[in-house]
Amino acid sequence: MATIQEKQQALIQEFELFDEWMDKYNYIIEMGKSLPTLPEDKKNDDLLVPGCQSKVWLHVEKRDNKIVLSADADAIIAKGIVAMLIEVFSDQPAKEVAGAQMKFIEDIGLKDHLSPTRANGLISMVKQIKYYALAFSA
Amino acid sequence: MAYNVHDIxxxxxxxxxxxxxxxxxxxDNxxxxxKPLAVINAISDYYLKYNANVHRGVxxxxxxxxxxxxxxxEEVRVHINATEAAEIIFTRGITDSINTIAYGMSNRIHQGQNVVITAMxxxxxxxxxxxxxxxxxxxxxxxxxDEHGELVINGLEDIVDHNTAIVAFNHISNTLGTINPVEEILSRSREVGAWTLVDGAQSGPHAQVDVQSWDVDFFTLSSHKMYGPTGLGILYGKRERLEAISPYQGGGEMIATVTLExxxxxxxxxxxxxxxxHVExxxxxxxxxxxxxxIGIESISAHEQNLLEYATEKCSKIEGFRVIGNAKNKASVLSFVVDGIHSYDLGVLLDQQGIAVRTGQHCTQPIMDAFCIQGTVRASFAMYNTFDEIDSFMSALSRAVTMLR
Structure with missing residues (x-):
């Protein structure tokens, strides 16, 4: 099983394949499209990540000391971004998630590329995941 | 003189x-x-040559x-044909103008009376x-x-009645582009003795308004939507109306005499x-x-009308493209959704291709609710936009839609 570090590295390499940001966005969109949709009854307001311009539902649970994430969004780019977070963090030990260094968002340039309001949404998603991870690893 | 967008x-x-x-x-106009160079130069000229506080110094x-x-x-007075310059108030913006009137009316309105606005x-x-x-x-x-984004005014007599204190509405909708039937609404309001306020946020750069021929009580404009600086609004009010209401901000400059009592x-x-x-x-x-x-507001608005028609026709070829707001009289705003695609996604991918549009609810949540949508993409045109730019916009939009489907 790849570690959080290795997963981040793999994503960074994936993004390096594209020179154009439109192609990078295309990759994010494809990740969003391939993320399974959450059933309607799971898309309740308690699961909404605050501070996102579009609706992002994030479900965090703990299975055998591991964090398991599922998510959905009404906008596909937001869904692609949350899909990347799932790729990196889901199925990882809670303790590791809580203490993980978030490198890839900066390394792929996404943070600089998002408008401030959208970057806040992304920070908000990461916070939410870490918050649960911390609670679950206590 | 022919309209020369390249010179502009x-x-x-x-x-x-x-x-x-x-x-x-x-x-995103x-x-x-x-802002044109003329505006930028006028501001720097003021700071380079004659910055000082006004009205106080000798x-x-x-x-x-x-x-x-x-x-x-005085130039604003001439522009909107007010009777006297003292009827032109400089405010912080349209929001400030409307709050000035709404607050100022506090003592003139009571239970049993009503205030009328519109759904847009x-x-x-x-x-x-x-x-x-x-x-x-x-x-x-x-x-x-209605579903075209036009006001339904055939029931106006029931809404604006003898208990109506003020009717406040926009000339042109910022979200739909609808040009509203100002004179019909003003005429009904006058019949029952209601005061009137027209919000000219979107009409300022597109339409010539004559406040005396409208016989409107209050009219407000936004400088920054008319190629001027931000932080400035214009509030026109008939003298007798402005004298009848109280100011909501006290301080220097607005007093005749001050004692400690x-x-x-x-x-x-x-x-x-x-x-x-806001002198600058x-x-x-x-x-x-x-x-x-x-340049002339009429020539500008004719140019914008051509852009709007061209853009509407071009974009309608995109599958699932739906214009929000199909009023017969429209100005300069193309608000739309593409079925199955979130407006934010379109906004991001358009921005990646150099196209600046607005996405979301445009500070008009009730309109979004009425059309049962989360938000729209809004392209809005100004004097300097070109047909080539519409072509770029159209091909960027097609590319975005293809990626998102």
Whole structure:
């Protein structure tokens, strides 16, 4: 099983394949499209990540000391971004998630590329995941 | 003289740049318009040569600044054909203008009376009236809208009645582009003796307004949507109306006498201009008005109308493209959704291709609710936009839609 570090590295390499940001966005969109949709009854307001311009539902649970994430969004780019977070963090030990260094968002340039309001949404998603991870690893 | 968009563009240096490696196509003009050199130069000229506080000093610079500011008041009077310059108030913006009236009416309105707005107002023409109604117990009513985004005025007699204190509505909708039937609404309001306020946020850069021929009580404009600086609004009010209401901000400049016990207010327009005014903004706005009038609002709006028709026709070829707001009379705004695609996603991918549009609810949540949508993409046109830019916009939009499907 790849570690959080290795997963981040793999994503960074994936993004390096594209020179154009439109192609990078295309990759994010494809990740969003391939993320399974959450059933309607799971898309309740308690699961909404605050501070996102579009609706992002994030479900965090703990299975055998591991964090398991599922998510959905009404906008596909937001869904692609949350899909990347799932790729990196889901199925990882809670303790590791809580203490993980978030490198890839900066390394792929996404943070600089998002408008401030959208970057806040992304920070908000990461916070939410870490918050649960911390609670679950206590 | 023929309309020469390329000459006009030379006056707007900001347009000549790349965004994400693509030429900027600025189609967010309903949010704010770019500023021509004439405006930028007027502001720097003021700071380079005659910055001083106005109305107070006897020294030369103060006199010059005061004269410059007061001559803009006169130019605004001419522009909207007000009776006298004292009826032109400089505010912080349209939001401030509307709050000034809504607050000023607090003592003139009571339970049993009502305030009428429309179903297509900007939040800034909803919330101040809701607050007024909460303070006074008056009822807030609205003129409804149909599925084309046009006001339904055949039931106007029931909505605007003898208990109506004021009818406040926009000339042109910022979200739908609808040009509203101002004169019908004003005429019904006059019949019952209701006061009237027209929000000219979107009409300022697109339509010539004559407040005397409208016989409207209050009219408000936004400088930054008319190619002028931000932070400045114009509030026109008939003298008798402005004299009848109280100011909501106290301070310097707006008083006649002050003792520690009691102050008396200055006359118009100063009564509503507490504090040091936005002098650079006012001077910049004077330059913007001059610029606008030299090209001519009618020629500008004819050009924008051609762009709007061209863009609507081109974009309609995209599968699932749906215009929000199909009013017969529309100005300069193309608001739309593409079925199955979130407006934010389109906004991001358009921005990547150098196209600046607005996405979301445009401060008009009730309109979104009425059309049962989360938000729209809004492309809005100005004097400097070109047909080539519409082509770029169209191909960027097609590419975005293909990626997102």
């Amino acid at each position: 563009r030379k006056q707007f240096p900001i347009l000549n740049q790349e965004v994400h490696g693509q030429p900027l196509v600025y189609l 309903a949010a704010t318009a770019q 020294h030369t610079l103060s006199q010059r600044a005061t004269d410059a500011m007061e001559s803009v008041r 107002e900007h939040h800034s023409n909803i919330v101040p009236w809701q607050m007024l109604c909460e303070r006074t117990g008056a009822e807030l009513r609205h003129i409804p809208m 009691k102050s008396t207010y200055a006359g118009l327009p100063h009564k509503f201009e507490a504090g040091t005014p 903004g006012i001077i910049g706005f004077g330059a913007a008005l001059k610029f606008l009038n030299e």
